[in-house]
Amino acid sequence: MSMPSPRPSRVERLDRLPFTRQHRKLLFGSGAGWALDALDVGMISFVLAALAQSWDLGSGQLSLIASAGFLGMAIGASVGGLLADRFGRRQIFAATLLIFGLATGASALAGSVAVLILLRFIVGLGLGAELPVASTLVSEFAPPRIRGRIVVLLEAFWAVGWLGAALISYFVVPGSENGWRWALAIGAIPAIYAAVIRFGMPESVRFLESRGRNLEAENTVRRFERSAGITAPALPELDAAGEASAAALPREPALRAGERLAALFAPVRRRQTIALWIVWFCVNFSYYGAFIWLPTILVASGFSLVKSFGFTLIMTLAQLPGYAVSALLVEKWGRNRTLALFLVGSACAAGAFGLATEDWQVIAAGMLLSFFNLGAWGALYAITPELYPTALRGTGAGWAAGFGRIASIIAPLIVPVVSLGLGTGWLFALFGAVFILAALASIGLPDRRGHALEG
Numbered sequence: 527m528s529m530p531s532p533r534p535s536r537v538e539r540l541d542r543l544p545f546t547r548q549h550r551k552l553l554f555g556s557g558a559g560w561a562l563d564a565l566d567v568g569m570i571s572f573v574l575a576a577l578a579q580s581w582d583l584g585s586g587q588l589s590l591i592a593s594a595g596f597l598g599m600a601i602g603a604s605v606g607g608l609l610a611d612r613f614g615r616r617q618i619f620a621a622t623l624l625i626f627g628l629a630t631g632a633s634a635l636a637g638s639v640a641v642l643i644l645l646r647f648i649v650g651l652g653l654g655a656e657l658p659v660a661s662t663l664v665s666e667f668a669p670p671r672i673r674g675r676i677v678v679l680l681e682a683f684w685a686v687g688w689l690g691a692a693l694i695s696y697f698v699v700p701g702s703e704n705g706w707r708w709a710l711a712i713g714a715i716p717a718i719y720a721a722v723i724r725f726g727m728p729e730s731v732r733f734l735e736s737r738g739r740n741l742e743a744e745n746t747v748r749r750f751e752r753s754a755g756i757t758a759p760a761l762p763e764l765d766a767a768g769e770a771s772a773a774a775l776p777r778e779p780a781l782r783a784g785e786r787l788a789a790l791f792a793p794v795r796r797r798q799t800i801a802l803w804i805v806w807f808c809v810n811f812s813y814y815g816a817f818i819w820l821p822t823i824l825v826a827s828g829f830s831l832v833k834s835f836g837f838t839l840i841m842t843l844a845q846l847p848g849y850a851v852s853a854l855l856v857e858k859w860g861r862n863r864t865l866a867l868f869l870v871g872s873a874c875a876a877g878a879f880g881l882a883t884e885d886w887q888v889i890a891a892g893m894l895l896s897f898f899n900l901g902a903w904g905a906l907y908a909i910t911p912e913l914y915p916t917a918l919r920g921t922g923a924g925w926a927a928g929f930g931r932i933a934s935i936i937a938p939l940i941v942p943v944v945s946l947g948l949g950t951g952w953l954f955a956l957f958g959a960v961f962i963l964a965a966l967a968s969i970g971l972p973d974r975r976g977h978a979l980e981g
Contacts, residue, residue, distance in 0.1 A: 536731055536747045541670050541978050546753035548728075552667055553676060555727050556660045557683035559623050559719065563653050564687025565694075566630050566713045567818075568842075570595060570646070572695030572835060575821040576706040585942035587639055592818050592938035594643040598650020600931030606655025607662075607924015611786060611917060614737075615663040616729045618920075619656060623719060626652025631714025634707040654931055658910070658923035665911040666730045666919070667750075670978050673912070674856035678849060678904035685845035685900060692839040695821075700835065732916040732979070786921040790914075798913055799922070801970035805865070806930030808964035809906060812876065812957040813899055815937030820892070823941075823950060837885075841892035845900040852901035856908050860973040865905035866965045871898030873961035880954030902964075909971055915980040 636642035734743035824834035875894035914922035
């Protein structure tokens with residue numbers, strides 16, 4: 527007599543599903559928050575160019591305003607990942623949206639550089655925590671065969687937000703002396719959206735099971751199964767109180783923060799963690815060094831404020847096809863190969879931008895830089911959550927992002943020094959060299975394409 531086959535686990539049932547309406551709802555819900563993040567970061571790059579004129583600020587003061595936000599992002603990403611592994615992905619996602627949304631709206635009322643720096647730091651705390659938490663949540667629901675593509679599509683919402691920032695800045699900021707205030711006031715929208723996120727999104731099934739919340743986990747899986755037209759039979763092992771019987775998964779003890787951090791550098795993970803942190807550091811340095819200062823660099827090169835904003839808007843359009851190609855290649859070529867390809871392309875584009883002299887050359891090189899750089903970001907966000915088990919996933923993603931944000935703090939401070947001392951050509955040559963270093967480090971990252979996430 528043959529033994530009945532064991533019932534698949536909740537995670538296995540979730541992984542076997544096709545891409546359903548519930549997946550789409552989660553993707554667009556998380557993506558909307560991601561786009562609002564990009565709206566804020568993108569607008570500050572335009573606001574810096576406006577403040578240089580309306581407040582007559584020097585490069586040092588502008589650097590402090592930019593770096594304050596990135597300092598907050600570094601702390602927020604590190605703490606947010608720890609909190610997501612302790613309290614859940616959904617609650618931390620909503621709280622971070624609320625924090626940075628309110629602080630962005632308050633930034634519109636800033637009357638001094640010191641107040642603006644403080645508020646930008648608070649904005650960074652929320653924004654830095656939100657991005658790795660959102661990518662972790664989406665990766666834990668996405669079917670393994672298309673998980674990388676789904677996370678890249680999530681990251682593509684960044685381009686939507688940055689494009690919105692470019693449009694708002696082009697039409698609003700140059701309109702009056704206080705145009706930058708009206709632009710930042712729009713950034714308060716995430717505070718309203720946070721309430722929708724909190725009550726409308728599911729919590730990670732893997733996280734719920736690790737905390738012994740099996741009834742919630744079962745109900746979430748069934749919601750996704752119903753969306754795929756699957757009706758699961760009743761499970762007697764779950765009682766009315768939602769506690770698991772001996773047949774259900776046992777509750778895992780929650781690791782302390784120090785234990786989770788130490789586990790990132792355990793012998794089995796040390797090499798991949800170091801490689802991942804190098805990539806995050808390099809990509810942050812070159813991306814934020816270039817794009818946060820781009821409108822200001824164009825103005826300093828002799829372009830008018832409106833024309834520099836227009837050029838940046840055109841360059842931003844190239845981000846969307848960059849994400850689209852990256853989303854295709856991460857499932858065909860693999861995560862690490864796609865990441866390395868786009869990083870090398872970013873290096874070449876950075877070199878071309880530094881050598882550009884004519885208007886069309888500036889635009890073409892800027893579009894290539896947007897295409898390859900944002901495609902690299904998509905592949906990086908796809909690969910990061912896959913490298914760690916459930917108990918460490920938020921921490922691993924958050925601390926990699928947090929370490930990377932250190933570079934985003936340094937870059938805005940270095941850009942004016944290098945640009946004024948050596949010129950734009952050498953500045954973008956530096957960015958290109960850092961991109962090459964990131965490409966070399968990315969080769970050391972494992973490719974978990976098509977594999978189920980580690981439990």
